[in-house]
Amino acid sequence: MARSVRRGLAWRLLLVLLLAGAAAKKKKPPPPPPPSAAHVEAMGHHQRGTMAHVQGDRNGAKKAFRAAIAAKPDFAYAYYRLGFVVHEQAQILRGSGKKAAAAEDPVPLFRAAIALDGADEMFYHALGQALRDRGRGGDRDRAEAVYRAALSFNPRSAQSYWALGKLHADGRDEFESDPEDEADPTQFYERAAALRPDEYGADGSRIRRVEPNTPEREERLDREGRERREAFLQGMKDGTRTVNYAESATPKPRKLKKPR
Secondary structure, eight states: OHHHHHHHHHHHHHHHHHHHHHHHHHTSOOOOOOOOHHHHHHHHHHHHHHHHHHTTOHHHHHHHHHHHHHHOTTOHHHHHHHHHHHHHHHHHHHHTTOOGGGSOOOHHHHHHHHHHOTTOHHHHHHHHHHHHTSTTTOOHHHHHHHHHHHHHHOTTOHHHHHHHHHHHHTTSOTTOOOTTOTTOHHHHHHHHHHHOTTTBOTTSOBOOOOOOOOHHHHHHHHHHHHHHHHHHHHHHHHTOOOOOOOOSOOOOOOOOOOOO
């Protein structure tokens, strides 16, 4: 009798497990829909813009990135890449001694990227640098607000602390360090070095590892670049290539504690 009861319980337990497994299978999310025609068109323009920029054709790159934005108006990264090229051209123009007014302003483009994707730290750094480079002396207050906004969602951003240090170092004697001054560049450099000692020095230096440029390295880089391009184009054809288009608003910056 006891044996039959145990068998009955075992069968019931097995049935419960089978039903639970079947229910779990039914709850699997459906496969993502194939990319839209606008998505495919935008990514094609973006790819051409990237290649044009690599080849030094900045005007061609700008034209392609603008086409990508026209096809996909919420393409945040295309705004960023367009702003990057515009900023690069503006710096070249200023370096040549021509009037800065003749240069296109990249700030609105970086702001548009942030409005579409407010959680990409890279967009904030680009905007902060563009504000610093504006006209004579730049726009330091707005640049600082941008770097602190990046820290509001990534308090461990070594690059943001380093950028704040460089910002506060403008117009200041680098040999006059004051540990009691909370705006002293050293305060920010030390925080960046503590977070990323492999990339930043406590003196404000940036550590860059340079790999020797040998024929073997050039061949490897060319091969890897070609493989990435081929994989990208194949992914666009079969629909496996996806891009996250964030549509949320820019998050409100939280009040930060002053660097210790």
